[in-house]
Amino acid sequence: MCKVIAVANSKGGVGKTTSAANLGFGLAKKGKKVLMIDLDPQGNLSQSLGIKEPDELEYSLVSVLEKVINNKVINDKEALFHHEEGLDLIPGNIELSGLENMLERVIAREKILGAYLEQVKQNYDYVIIDCMPSLSKLTFNALCCADTILIPVQAAYLPMRGLQQLIQTIANAKRWINPKLEIEGVLITMVDTRCNNTKEIIEKVRQAYGNYVCIFDTFIPKSVRLEEVAATGMSIYTYAPKSKPALAYEALTEEVLSHEKI
Ligand code: ATP
Ligand code: MG
Secondary structure (H helix, E strand, O other): OOEEEEEOOOOOOOOHHHHHHHHHHHHHHOOOOEEEEEEOOOOHHHHHOOOOOHHHOOOOHHHHHHHHHOOOOOOOOOOOEEEOOOEEEEOOOOHHHHHHHHHOOOOOHHHHHHHHHHHHHHHOOEEEEEEOOOOOHHHHHHHHHOOEEEEEEEOOHHHHOOHHHHHHHHHHHHHHOOOOOEEEEEEEEEEOOOOHHHHHHHHHHHHHHOOOOOEEEEEEEOOHHHHHHOOOOOOHHHHOOOOHHHHHHHHHHHHHHHHOOO
C-alpha cells in the first residue's frame, strides 16, 4: 500500500519544500521506497534534489502530465530521476505554469496527477508531493489524489492566521472531490527558541487546532544549515548529520511512520 502525502500551504516560504525533501530522504533512510513529485513551477524541490536547471529539462512532470491529458502511453522511466540517497523524483519546472492554463480546457482537470500516480504508485511506499504556494489547479490536483496533507506553518503570529482557511479548503476538498483525504499533521517550522513569542505561538496553535488535527510533537528549528543544504542537492542528514535540524527531521519521519500503524 502506497501513501500519498502532499505538502501544502498557500502561504509562501514556510518550509514546504525543505520539509518535503527531508521527510522524503528520512523515509528513504528507513528503507521505504519514495517518489518525490515537484508540483511547483519554481522547481525548488528539483533543485534541492540536485537538478541544477530544471527549466532546461526535456522530460519533467509536465511532459508526463501532457501525455496523461492526451491519452498517450507513458514510458515507465520517463522523467524519473534517481537520487543517490535513495529517492526517485519527477522534477517540475516553469512549464507547469503553462500546464496550469491548459488545464482550464481539460475535463476532470483536477484528476490528471492522480491518473498518473495510479500508474506508478504500486512501485512505492510513499509519494511526497511538494505543492506551490497557492491554491491553484495544480494544488487541487494534489488535494484530489493525496491520502493526507502535511501542512508546514512558520512559527510566527501572522502566518498562523491563514491556517484556518487552509484547513477549511482541505475539508471542502474532502467533501467534494476526495473523501479519503485526511490531514497528516501541522508542522511548525522555523522555530526560533530565543524568540519570546515562539512558545506562546506553539501553545496557541495547539489550543486552537490540537483537538481536531494532529499537530506534530516535532517542530523544526530555525537553522542556517537548512538554508545552506538546498544548494548542495543533499539531505540534511548527509550535509549536517546530528545537527538540530537533522534530528528534528528524523523525529518528524518517525512520527509520520508511526501514523502507518493507526
Ligand atoms: P515556497 O512557498 O516559495 O515554495 P516553501 O514553503 O517551499 O517556499 P522553503 O523553500 O522550504 O519554503 O523555505 C523557504 C526558505 O527558507 C528557503 O531559503 C529555505 O532554505 C529556508 N528555510 C526553510 N526551512 C528553514 C528553517 N527551519 N530554518 C531556516 N531556514 C529555513
Ligand atoms: Mg517550495
